[in-house]
Amino acid sequence: MSGEGHPSKTGSSKENALSAYRRGDPNALTLLERVLRDSPNDGELLVNYAAAAAASGATDPFSRIESILVQSPDWIDGQKALARLKTEFGLAKPLNTLEQAIELLPDHPGLWIAYIGLLGAGDQHEMAAEKVAGLRKRIGDLPALRLLEARHSGFAGQCDHAQMLLEGLPENIPELHYELARNSLRLGRLDQAAEALDAGLSKNPNDVGMLALAELCWRATKSVSHRWLLPDDLLVVQVPLNLGETQLDNLALAIAALHTTHSAPLGQSLVGGTQTRGDLRWRQEPEIVDLFAALEGELRTYASRLHSLDEKHPLKPLASRAPRITASWSILLESEGFHVSHLHNSGLISSALHLQVPKNLADGEGMLELGRPPSDIPLSIGPFAQFRPLPGHLVLFPSFVYHGTSKFHEGPRLTVAFDAA
Structure with missing residues (x-):
């Protein structure tokens, strides 16, 4: 599949069509369809055409992208885009195409990660955690998978299990301190949360997610750091x-x-x-x-x-x-x-x-x-x-x-x- 970041042979025609769609040009759908005739496998064009067709009320607006996914079920960006489009336009079973792809390619890590991410995005964290646990049993107890299972377990309310998964993970794993801080806040362990936040912010002082947890933790503990982060009547x-x-x-x-x-x-x-x-x-x-x-x-x-x-x-x-x-x-x-x-x-x-x-x-x-x-x-x-x-x-x-x-x-x-x- 070609797509964003991979110039197609249509060059400026593609950019003109995409720009027309972003601007809300009434001719955008026609322009996208015209360029797709020359580049029928261009991923970026296919996704934007599907969105434009659905917005226009077209019958079966996702048929092109679905046809490509039959041929290339491992097109991850296409799978995610189709699931999101189906959700927004009210179609039933938005993850069905991705689930069928996993049945065909059960050992494809990219499909599994996309599926688990979409489950979490749909607030199905318990199921997402179960899927990650299954992967850990099948392919090994990898630190990245432990972190992922801990994240979804925490959102599902299984905070003690999440804490068990997080303990002992290598310090150099990205997002470890964030997950430790968030789960400690869930458990009401504010001192442990503060320690994890200090460690994480020392490495990434402008990380929005870490700062957001720090705002909650520092306010809950009446830390003087909260006044530094949110001076009275200045930033709101x-x-x-x-x-x-x-x-x-x-x-x-x-x-x-x-x-x-x-x-x-x-x-x-x-x-x-x-x-x-x-x-x-x-x-x-x-x-x-x-x-x-x-x-x-x-x-x-x-x-x-x-x-x-x-x-x-x-x-x-x-x-x-x-x-x-x-x-x-x-x-x-x-x-x-x-x-x-x-x-x-x-x-x-x-x-x-x-x-x-x-x-x-x-x-x-x-x-x-x-x-x-x-x-x-x-x-x-x-x-x-x-x-x-x-x-x-x-x-x-x-x-x-x-x-x-x-x-x-x-x-x-x-x-x-x-x-x-």
């Missing part, structure tokens, strides 16, 4: 974007039109809603172009607040340069929808811009909550900040802060989110 702000009512309404309509899927993506935080595909930065709608110009201005203002940070603070480098948006998307939550507490790892600054908010929210409904521990870490601390969603208002905060939302009973909640670094 809510500001109006100064969009007029008509401008805000038109922007909400443009963004809502991009919600063409039927279910939440695998591994994402939303429950009871949808997420746009692709990166909103590349869209060509005038309302969205104007939005990002306004967001970049607010990021420059936010960065100007960071000069007082300690030189070793992970956000300090942003004080001397304008942050750049690294990813952007929209979330549409329906009645009873919410976000579980989660992180973004593609930047240093995360955000929530509310465009449309349910009317007559009761106290505590639909709140953006910062700092609530994720569900697998039962610490006796709640969020350290809560924001009532206000249309046209932007909340900015460090990406190492866990964040989620509370439920609301009626009406849609439309937001744009982005990460910046």
Whole structure:
């Protein structure tokens, strides 16, 4: 299979077609189909064509990619992409094609790792842990497999088993200190968690996942390090974007039109809603172009607040340069929808811009909550900040802060989110 990073003979025609799809060009599907005639096995084209066809409402939009997977069941990126597309567009048994591939190639490690990862993304951690345990019995008790089983066992609530798997693993295994810290927090062993965090942060001081666990641990233990990490009223702000009512309404309509899927993506935080595909930065709608110009201005203002940070603070480098948006998307939550507490790892600054908010929210409904521990870490601390969603208002905060939302009973909640670094 050819794909991303492997130029095809169509050259600029391929890039033009992919760019048209990212921008939302109405001719994108036709352009992708035209280029695929010359490069029918190009993986990147196949995946983007499948997504575009599904969004357009085409009948059997995944037939091309499924046909290729029959011929090449070990095309890992294609297997993962198809499972995710089937999930988002509401098809039953999204992992069926991958499971069939494993039956054909039961000793293929890449297929197993992809399958286990997708099980975890679908919150089937107990099954994922069982599959890893089976692999350890078949191919050997490898340290990487012990770590993987421990990760999924911990998420499945089997924390003592996870701890047993983690103990004795070599110190040089990537993510070992992270897994030790997280599982210690699950077990309420805060001193052990702090030790693992110190060891991990000494090697990777700007690791977002480690910093997020440190925020929880340091706050729970009332460590002075927490004040260093989150100085009062400096790194968390809510500001109006100064969009007029008509401008805000038109922007909400443009963004809502991009919600063409039927279910939440695998591994994402939303429950009871949808997420746009692709990166909103590349869209060509005038309302969205104007939005990002306004967001970049607010990021420059936010960065100007960071000069007082300690030189070793992970956000300090942003004080001397304008942050750049690294990813952007929209979330549409329906009645009873919410976000579980989660992180973004593609930047240093995360955000929530509310465009449309349910009317007559009761106290505590639909709140953006910062700092609530994720569900697998039962610490006796709640969020350290809560924001009532206000249309046209932007909340900015460090990406190492866990964040989620509370439920609301009626009406849609439309937001744009982005990460910046």
